[in-house]
Amino acid sequence: MSYDAIFNSALARLHAEGRYRVFLDILRNKGAYPNARCFAGAGASRPITVWCSNDYLSMGQHADVIAAMEEALHDVGAGSGGTRNISGNTHYHTELEAELADLHGKEAALLFTSGYVSNEATLGTLGKILPGCIIFSDALNHASMIAGIRNSGCAKQVFRHNDLEHLEELLAAADPAAPKLIAFESVYSMDGDIAPIGAICDLAEKYDALTYLDEVHAVGMYGPRGGGISERDDVADRLTIIEGTLAKAIGVMGGYIAASKTIVDVIRSYAPGFIFTTSIAPVLAAGALASIRHLKRSSVERERQQAAAARLKQLFADAGLPVMVSETHIVPLLIGDPIVAKRVSDALLARWGFYVQPINYPTVPRGTERLRFTPGPSHSDEAMIALTGALAELLAPSTLRLAA
Numbered sequence: 001m002s003y004d005a006i007f008n009s010a011l012a013r014l015h016a017e018g019r020y021r022v023f024l025d026i027l028r029n030k031g032a033y034p035n036a037r038c039f040a041g042a043g044a045s046r047p048i049t050v051w052c053s054n055d056y057l058s059m060g061q062h063a064d065v066i067a068a069m070e071e072a073l074h075d076v077g078a079g080s081g082g083t084r085n086i087s088g089n090t091h092y093h094t095e096l097e098a099e100l101a102d103l104h105g106k107e108a109a110l111l112f113t114s115g116y117v118s119n120e121a122t123l124g125t126l127g128k129i130l131p132g133c134i135i136f137s138d139a140l141n142h143a144s145m146i147a148g149i150r151n152s153g154c155a156k157q158v159f160r161h162n163d164l165e166h167l168e169e170l171l172a173a174a175d176p177a178a179p180k181l182i183a184f185e186s187v188y189s190m191d192g193d194i195a196p197i198g199a200i201c202d203l204a205e206k207y208d209a210l211t212y213l214d215e216v217h218a219v220g221m222y223g224p225r226g227g228g229i230s231e232r233d234d235v236a237d238r239l240t241i242i243e244g245t246l247a248k249a250i251g252v253m254g255g256y257i258a259a260s261k262t263i264v265d266v267i268r269s270y271a272p273g274f275i276f277t278t279s280i281a282p283v284l285a286a287g288a289l290a291s292i293r294h295l296k297r298s299s300v301e302r303e304r305q306q307a308a309a310a311r312l313k314q315l316f317a318d319a320g321l322p323v324m325v326s327e328t329h330i331v332p333l334l335i336g337d338p339i340v341a342k343r344v345s346d347a348l349l350a351r352w353g354f355y356v357q358p359i360n361y362p363t364v365p366r367g368t369e370r371l372r373f374t375p376g377p378s379h380s381d382e383a384m385i386a387l388t389g390a391l392a393e394l395l396a397p398s399t400l401r402l403a404a
Contacts, residue, residue: 018338019360026050026355030066033058033378038355048349049383051356051373056221056329057301058376059251059291069252072286080279084268088279096285099292100256103219103227104242108264111256111285113277115216115245118255119144120151121273122243123183123212127152129266130179136170136209138162138184138195143362145183145214161188164199171207180209181240186229187217190364190372192326197230201238210240220249221302221329226295246288249295254280254288304377305329308384312375315388321395324370331373332359333391341369344394352390 014020025039026048034053037045059065072092082088093111100109112118123145127133133154137145140161149156157174159167167182174180182204184195197213204211215228223231228244230236241263246254257267268274295301309329316323316333324332335341341358348354360369375384 018342024349024355028061031061033061034376036355038349038353040349046353048353048355051354051375051379051387053374053376054248055251056249056374056376057251057295057305058378059220059249059295059301062251062291062294064290064294065251065287068290069283069287072283076282078281078283080281082278083276084279085275090282090285092282092285092289093279096289097256099289100244101258103225103292103296104230104258105227105236106242106258107261109256109258110264110268110274111254111280112274113254113280115243115247115255116144117273117277118243118257119214120148121271122241122257122267123148124151124273125267125271126181126212127154129270130154130181132175133179133181134174136167136180136182140188140191141183141185142214149183162193162195164196164203167200168203171203171209174207180207181212182209183212183214185214185217187221187328187330189217189330190332190359190370191324192328192330192332194229194327197233198235198238201235211238212241212243213239214243216243216245216248217328217330219244220292220295221305224299226292226302246284250288250291252287252291253284301377305375308375308377308379311381312373312384315384316391319388319392321388321391329374331375333371333373335369335371336367338369341371344391345371347394348390352386354387354390
């Protein structure tokens with residue numbers, strides 16, 4: 001058997017479909033976001049502007065965050081030293097969990113190495129702990145949630161995206177005595193729409209179900225203290241579990257859940273993805289702690305980011321570009337073809353130094369390939385006008401015909 005032939009064939013399929021992923025070699029310029037240096041191709045680096053970072057508020061560049069990380073590095077060193085139960089539990093970790101619990105109005109919180117791991121580990125564990133559990137999952141839930149639900153081994157019911165009638169149909173048809181969990185997101189990051197959290201909580205109460213809300217694209221971004229859509233809509237207290245990340249608006253790295261002390265203790269005690277993984281480095285915990293504390297008292301970053309997103313959406317619409325409807329800080333531009341999306345992305349980088357990654361299947365359904373822009377508080381109006389002009393040129397029908 002030729003194993004290499006099988007592997008090469010799998011890669012060839014991705015190339016043929018225009019879905020082969022290329023990772024750009026860049027370095028961000030500290031204190032000058034969204035400016036960065038690109039090392040693609042031969043020769044020295046060249047300046048670029050980043051338009052697709054999930055560091056939505058530039059907190060990864062914030063002076064308080066950097067100072068806190070430097071202080072922790074010089075205080076305790078680089079790594080955590082082990083899992084949480086084997087020397088890897090530091091005062092930074094416990095302080096950060098207390099801050100996260102407070103952010104979401106919950107009794108406790110638990111840190112993970114990433115948002116993916118927090119979803120996979122928590123959902124996978126809950127499904128095993130609750131006998132006969134049925135998990136009701138939104139059709140557009142993140143891959144990490146899907147993986148956790150699959151690993152739980154319990155029954156799964158998928159409801160149409162944000163469709164309350166369909167969700168209630170499934171809940172009503174389920175065994176009334178079976179444990180139930182509704183898993184969904186607040187902000188869906190590819191379309192930029194928002195879940196009806198309060199209405200889902202109503203259904204959960206009616207049918208005696210637990211709720212699991214993924215707030216990864218909303219934490220830091222919404223609410224008076226950055227607690228997410230659930231804080232903005234004043235429904236956080238109605239949710240059983242809130243999951244979030246430290247790697248997007250918080251600007252560092254890691255994931256977490258916030259819930260009751262009992263639920264957090266169960267996940268801490270049973271989830272392999274927590275038990276057998278080295279804890280996040282204290283330097284990361286220190287940086288996230290500084291970021292969250294800043295965003296709890298400052299709305300400046302959120303306001304500037306929302307203004308930038310609104311401005312870019314308007315510029316795209318005025319230029320006749322295929323900007324998708326979005327209620328949030330996400331600005332998706334529909335392309336509809338993976339090969340064209342890659343060509344446009346490449347041309348933006350090569351000709352103008354604008355960096356945005358194409359989003360293709362399986363991240364989004366086939367035929368809905370797009371460019372996903374995340375303008376931040378530091379993107380200038382001049383840069384947004386220049387980006388709009390570049391896209392208008394590249395997406396003109398005559399240019400697309402030549403590209404094909």
